[in-house]
Structures are given as C-alpha cells and as structure tokens.
Amino acid sequence: MEGKIIFATGNEGKMKEVRMILADLGVPVLSQKEAGITADVEENGASFAENAMIKACAVKKLTDAVVLADDSGLEIDYLDGAPGIYSARYMGEQTPYEVKNRHILELLADVPPKKRTARFVCVIAAALPDGTVLTSEGVMEGEIGYASAGENGFGYDPVFYLPQYGCTSAEISPEQKNEISHRGKALRAMKEKLKAYYDKEKNVHEDTDCQ
16 A cells, blocks of 8 residues: 555545545545555544544554544534534434534524634544654634535534635535635645655655665
C-alpha cells in the first residue's frame, strides 16, 4: 500500500469530501474497506484528537501506507457540549440519525435562538511511515435549527443551521460545504502538512539515488 493514503472510515459520504479535497495531492486515497483492512478500534480517548490518533495508529500497524483518521462531532452549548465525542454513539450507534436529530430538536424545542449555538469540530490525525503523527483541526460554527431540512449532507447536517446561508448544512452544495465545513478546514490544513511530508520524502530519495 506504499504510495497510497488510507482513510480509516467506511463512511462513503465522508470519503466523497476527503477525495474532493485531497485530489490535488496526486496520491490515491482509499477507504479502509477498499484497502482490505479490518480493524475494530475502540475509540476510548477523552478528546477528538485522542480518538483520531488512536484510530490512525491502530490502522497504521496493518499497513505501510500513510493512514488518516478523523474524529468529529457536534457540540451543542445548551447541552453542555453534548453529544461531543460521543456524537456517533449518541442514543446508540445503530440509531438512525433521523431519530437522533428529532430527539435534539425536541430537547431544544423551547430554546431561544441566542441559546441554540453549536459547532461541528473535526480533528484529523495522520500516521506516517516514519512513526510521526500529525494532527489538524477544523471548526464550523452555527446553531441548531427548528426543523430538519436538506438532503445533501449526512449525520447531524439537517439540523445544523448556518445563519450566513439561511439554511442547514444539508441544504448547501457539496462544494460550498467543503469550503466552510469543519472537516474541509481540517483536511485542507492536513493537506498542507502532507505536501510538506511528500516533498521531503521526494528530496530524500533524490539525494540518495545511486549515480
């Protein structure tokens, strides 16, 4: 798998975002499933960063490729930051997001606009072949809307309202979302770090080639 990037996820919606943003790296980006890697990783960290690093390092043990992993979630101020790092497991991992979103709307039913502030947070970790682990973070600020709306996103997108757009993050185009999303910001920051890594590797190989 050398010369490839493996993103430790099976989420196809997430992979679309990842491939769009990392396309100009010129390196094939595979999902963990596409790479044929099976790893049941317990994300027991106390933060998004810890969970991303745990996942990336666990999958890195099974491949020579660069491994990226992310941990992301929704923080709702009125709920003291919940669901936070438990966003995927909120109300149970097998619970449809339609149910989760409806529950959140019910919890905030009588909460005024100024107290509905929320944000999506994403931390990406990259486990490199030399043992180095890089991290980057992105945040998208917004608020919880009053109803689910939109078909373009996934997860909590239908209830995450973006005042600057006048709609939810599930109603904007994928291109718009990549420009402002927490994952988009974290991926672009990580892309710059990976460019530096690949440039360094290229120079090392050029310096050590036999003449």
